Amino acid sequence: MSERRDAVSNKLLASIPHTARKILLPKMDRVSLSVGDILYEAGQQLNFAYFPEDALLSVGIVVDGHAPLEIAMIGSEGMAGAGLGLGIESATFTKTVSVSGVALRIESNRFKEVLEKFPALRKDLSSYSQSLFRQTAQSAACHRYHVVEQRLARWLLAGRDRSGKVQFQVTQEFLSQLLGVRRVGVTNAASMLQKRKLIRYSRGNLAIINGPGLEEMACSCYINTQS
Ligand SMILES: [Zn+2]
Numbered sequence: 001m002s003e004r005r006d007a008v009s010n011k012l013l014a015s016i017p018h019t020a021r022k023i024l025l026p027k028m029d030r031v032s033l034s035v036g037d038i039l040y041e042a043g044q045q046l047n048f049a050y051f052p053e054d055a056l057l058s059v060g061i062v063v064d065g066h067a068p069l070e071i072a073m074i075g076s077e078g079m080a081g082a083g084l085g086l087g088i089e090s091a092t093f094t095k096t097v098s099v100s101g102v103a104l105r106i107e108s109n110r111f112k113e114v115l116e117k118f119p120a121l122r123k124d125l126s127s128y129s130q131s132l133f134r135q136t137a138q139s140a141a142c143h144r145y146h147v148v149e150q151r152l153a154r155w156l157l158a159g160r161d162r163s164g165k166v167q168f169q170v171t172q173e174f175l176s177q178l179l180g181v182r183r184v185g186v187t188n189a190a191s192m193l194q195k196r197k198l199i200r201y202s203r204g205n206l207a208i209i210n211g212p213g214l215e216e217m218a219c220s221c222y223i224n225t226q227s
Contacts, residue, residue: 009164010051010104011077012128020118027114028104033057033097035169039080040091049081049111055101056163058178059132060094068094070178072135073155075162078128084108085115085125098178099159099168135225142221148181148189150219155179156199156208157215157222167207193217 008014013021033039033055040046042062050057056075060068071093074080080095115121142151155178160166172190176183190206193199198214200207208214215222 008051008104009053009076010079012079012124013051013104016121016124017118020114020121023117024106024111024114025104027110028106030102031105033101033103035097035100035174037097039095039097042091042094044091046081046084046089046091046108048105048107049079049084050095050103050105051079052076052103052163053101054163054165055097055103056099056159058096058098059136060096060178062094067177068096069180070098070155071139072132073098073158073162074132075159076164077162078132079125081108081111082125082129082132084111085122086129098174099163099165099170101163101165131225138221138225142219143180146219146221148179148185149192149217151179151181151221152186152189153193153198153214153218154222156206157211157218158225160208160211161226166211167205169204170206171204 008021008025013024039050039057052075054076056073057080058068058070059072059074061071062068083092142154152175156168159168172183172186176186179186190199190201193214194201196213198208198210198217200209
């Protein structure tokens with residue numbers, strides 16, 4: 001009887017005013033997302049907004065026809081489609097599922113109706129967009145200054161924080177695409193982290209076994225983009 005019917009595991013959704021959340025939730029459905037699913041390509045209409053629960057989304061940029069390079073990640077702290085709150089109708093970047101899981105999804109028109117009723121929500125979306133922007137800027141520096149081992153450690157920790165998972169089904173090929181390095185670079189980095197007993201890696205299953213040790217290995221970008 002005392003169960004809160006609007007309890008949600010997406011932190012952004014949980015942080016908005018209760019009255020707005022009560023209107024939003026019945027308009028949403030819970031969808032399963034699989035690794036590799038493309039939610040939007042850059043320039044595509046934002047038909048839906050997604051609030052991940054334990055799925056992880058990769059914000060990617062495509063340059064010269066290469067596979068999308070990850071510039072930010074979105075998990076239970078955020079959403080895909082925040083631009084709708086700022087009057088943006090099409091995706092600025094590609095959004096791909098990097099870790100399978102569940103998300104709450106709402107049609108953009110219904111989402112916009114709720115935003116009309118609760119204009120204060122735009123402020124929440126705008127602060128979230130700002131943190132996403134910080135991640136993209138940090139990624140530019142990360143690509144330039146930090147080596148693959150540090151970046152892989154950062155990816156795993158940030159993925160853990162945003163999905164609540166410590167095990168990821170992810171191939172080296174997909175990781176090399178996300179990190180923008182050659183596959184052999186990911187292989188070497190993963191085996192170095194494994195040798196130090198920080199992770200376990202086998203057949204596309206990557207598990208964090210020593211979180212604090214991995215934090216020491218990760219570049220400063222991990223701390224700088226925690227929120
Ligand atoms: Zn870095």
